[in-house]
Amino acid sequence: MLDQFMNRIILPCTRTLWILAASFAPFVLPVLADNTPPGVQLSTSHATPREVEDTTQKAIVRDYSAAWSALTEALVNNDTGALDSAFTGIAHDQFAARVRDQLKTGLSTQIIDRAHNLDAVFYSPEGSAMELRDTAQVEIQVMDGGKVIHSEQTTLHYVVLMTVAEDRWKVRVLQSVP
Amino acid sequence: MRKICYILLTFAVCWFAAYVAHAQTRDLKIPDQVSAGKGFTIPTSGSGDATFYLVGPGGASKRAIHLGDEVKVAPEETRTAGRYIAVLRAGGENTSKTFFVTPDKPAALNFLARPSRVPADKQDAISGVAFVFDGYKNLVLAPAPVNFSLSLDQSAPAVRSVPTKDGIAWTQMNSGRSQGAAQFVAGLPATDVAVRRVVQQVAGDACDLHMKAQNTGKAIVVETDPIRDCAGNAVPDGTIVTFTEVDNHGRSTVDARVKRDIARAELPLSEDATISAATGVVLGNEVHIGNGAAGGER
Numbered sequence: 001m002l003d004q005f006m007n008r009i010i011l012p013c014t015r016t017l018w019i020l021a022a023s024f025a026p027f028v029l030p031v032l033a034d035n036t037p038p039g040v041q042l043s044t045s046h047a048t049p050r051e052v053e054d055t056t057q058k059a060i061v062r063d064y065s066a067a068w069s070a071l072t073e074a075l076v077n078n079d080t081g082a083l084d085s086a087f088t089g090i091a092h093d094q095f096a097a098r099v100r101d102q103l104k105t106g107l108s109t110q111i112i113d114r115a116h117n118l119d120a121v122f123y124s125p126e127g128s129a130m131e132l133r134d135t136a137q138v139e140i141q142v143m144d145g146g147k148v149i150h151s152e153q154t155t156l157h158y159v160v161l162m163t164v165a166e167d168r169w170k171v172r173v174l175q176s177v178p
Numbered sequence: 179m180r181k182i183c184y185i186l187l188t189f190a191v192c193w194f195a196a197y198v199a200h201a202q203t204r205d206l207k208i209p210d211q212v213s214a215g216k217g218f219t220i221p222t223s224g225s226g227d228a229t230f231y232l233v234g235p236g237g238a239s240k241r242a243i244h245l246g247d248e249v250k251v252a253p254e255e256t257r258t259a260g261r262y263i264a265v266l267r268a269g270g271e272n273t274s275k276t277f278f279v280t281p282d283k284p285a286a287l288n289f290l291a292r293p294s295r296v297p298a299d300k301q302d303a304i305s306g307v308a309f310v311f312d313g314y315k316n317l318v319l320a321p322a323p324v325n326f327s328l329s330l331d332q333s334a335p336a337v338r339s340v341p342t343k344d345g346i347a348w349t350q351m352n353s354g355r356s357q358g359a360a361q362f363v364a365g366l367p368a369t370d371v372a373v374r375r376v377v378q379q380v381a382g383d384a385c386d387l388h389m390k391a392q393n394t395g396k397a398i399v400v401e402t403d404p405i406r407d408c409a410g411n412a413v414p415d416g417t418i419v420t421f422t423e424v425d426n427h428g429r430s431t432v433d434a435r436v437k438r439d440i441a442r443a444e445l446p447l448s449e450d451a452t453i454s455a456a457t458g459v460v461l462g463n464e465v466h467i468g469n470g471a472a473g474g475e476r
Contacts, residue, residue, distance in 0.1 A: 095236075142263060144240065177319065
């Protein structure tokens with residue numbers, strides 16, 4: 001009786017579920033892949049005048065990665081609150097203004113963040129500020145409502161200034177350069 | 179046959195006209211780089227309605243335009259330095275161009291001075307980091323000189339000019355020989371931009387700690403000479419001086435606070451004792467008491 005139930009009901013159902021899952025995989029997996037945090041590589045060999053401590057290197061990688069996740073979320077959902085945990089000062093004000101403008105005009109921006117190569121160029125003597133140069137691989141889509149009005153896959157260069165906040169490093173300047 | 183030729187020719191002319199019209203709108207004539215806060219115009223051609231979008235790091239705008247008219251980009255729209263995307267949407271087709279807004283000339287400084295309190299006469303004890311911004315809060319990446327000066331009342335300032343690299347200039351300076359509130363200033367030459375920080379210079383560690391002891395019959399009274407650092411500054415009131423008395427009965431220790439440059443304490447009476455004084459990492463002289471050698475110094 002149990003064997004019959006297994007053979008007639010459970011096994012065909014399981015097979016069907018597997019087939020369904022496999023057929024959705026091409027759609028689901030890229031979405032999951034886009035949500036994974038971007039690869040952030042940090043080099044500190046050019047940092048002066050202070051040597052970057054191991055713990056600081058780890059914190060910078062963690063917090064810069066988090067900042068891009070926050071920026072991506074803020075720009076796609078038009079949510080200024082997403083910026084608060086990772087941005088401060090000028091960078092926070094600028095991106096918040098962009099989000100407010102997007103909200104006003106019905107625009108949104110999807111950033112698919114592929115990779116970052118960070119090079120620390122300045123670490124202040126007392127250890128509270130760090131300047132970095134970032135070479136970022138990104139995909140950008142600007143949307144008006146549901147329509148994509150601009151789409152590109154590009155390499156961008158940034159000058160980044162991060163400062164120590166309460167319990168983490170926050171991005172104070174994120175300025176794209178030619 | 180002639181009819182077919184006419185139709186084909188008409189089709190070709192229409193296609194060519196459409197191609198030319200599209201080609202004209204396709205290229206947005208925008209310079210690759212624009213200085214922050216400078217407006218500009220973008221010529222368009224053709225006819226009909228279109229939508230112009232401008233998306234930059236600090237803002238986004240969208241407006242309806244008429245093809246054939248110039249698109250005016252206002253100075254307020256290009257205040258933030260960075261990469262911009264301009265998009266012209268006409269007839270369901272998008273034409274886009276990216277360009278950079280570069281920072282304007284230096285006009286503001288952020289200045290970090292550390293520490294706020296420093297011992298006098300220490301090498302490279304004070305650090306200053308200046309971040310140079312333009313009038314729109316963009317980090318100015320082109321080299322610009324920053325003047326640092328550190329001065330205390332009635333003494334010549336220590337001055338240093340440092341060019342920025344990637345928007346940052348930094349320096350390390352020696353603290354002055356005298357204690358007091360030093361003015362640490364970072365300024366942009368040829369402008370009235372200057373940011374001032376106060377660095378409190380305090381006396382360093384005591385130098386040449388010296389004390390004397392006296393048997394009063396009830397106790398041994400110990401008292402230091404005025405305590406000064408190696409630059410001659412009186413150490414602050416409240417600095418702890420530890421007096422230690424060692425005799426046959428063991429060791430007695432008293433911590434005394436400096437008051438008006440002098441630390442004073444009473445130690446238990448002893449027939450034969452050795453008394454020493456120390457403050458921080460500095461050891462003073464030793465004094466031997468007893469057997470007719472009261473106050474004898476070692």
